[in-house]
Amino acid sequence: MTDGIASQQAVGSLETTGMPGNLAIADAMLKAGRVTLVSYIKGGSARFAICFRGNVSEVQRAMEAGIAVVEKTYGAKLETWVIIPRPHPNVERVLPIGYTANLEEFRLDAV
Template identity: 85%
Template sequence: MANGVASQQAVGALETSGLPGNLSIADAMLKAGRVTLVSYIKGGSARFAICFRGDVSEVQRAMEAGIAVVEKTYGAKLETWVIIPRPHPNVERVLPIGYPPEVEEFRQQANAGKYFG
């Protein structure tokens, strides 16, 4: 978390069955809203979760795009999703939802409106 930036932004998480679904969802979300993909979690039984951050309205827009793509991706199944407007700092410290250093350039691009649309 850089200077409390993450705690001021929403986090969205989406879980699906199947890697191809998650790949197409992540791509659609990043193109639909000014958000940054911050983590990817592989669960059991071919379940995958992605977490992304941004302003609340951008996370909502990205989530809508991601959910819509599930229906268009053969074999993908939406398991669950959530948007948390301002997660508690303790949640950010423990769960992989902060901005890791390797995504900083993408966070800056999203904030500048690059890769949007």
């Protein structure tokens, strides 16, 4: 479910090959920017995507940190990444990029 604050926040998504790399990436992103990890998606062939939310500048900072970690993590391979400044509410409703009740303690609403 979405709310007014979430729809004003950017969403970033980064897809890699290899779970250890994703663990290191998520950790670096959360330490680098005021962002909240909102979902983790396992694809086929050892591909993983992580999605995170925050204001645009913080999502950009977190993404830069995540990309830098991919380059330093043995076996990790960056497949693709994207930052969407204000995703359409329909996208938030259908894709797993919104805040859920179990994320409330980690939510950073600095819009």
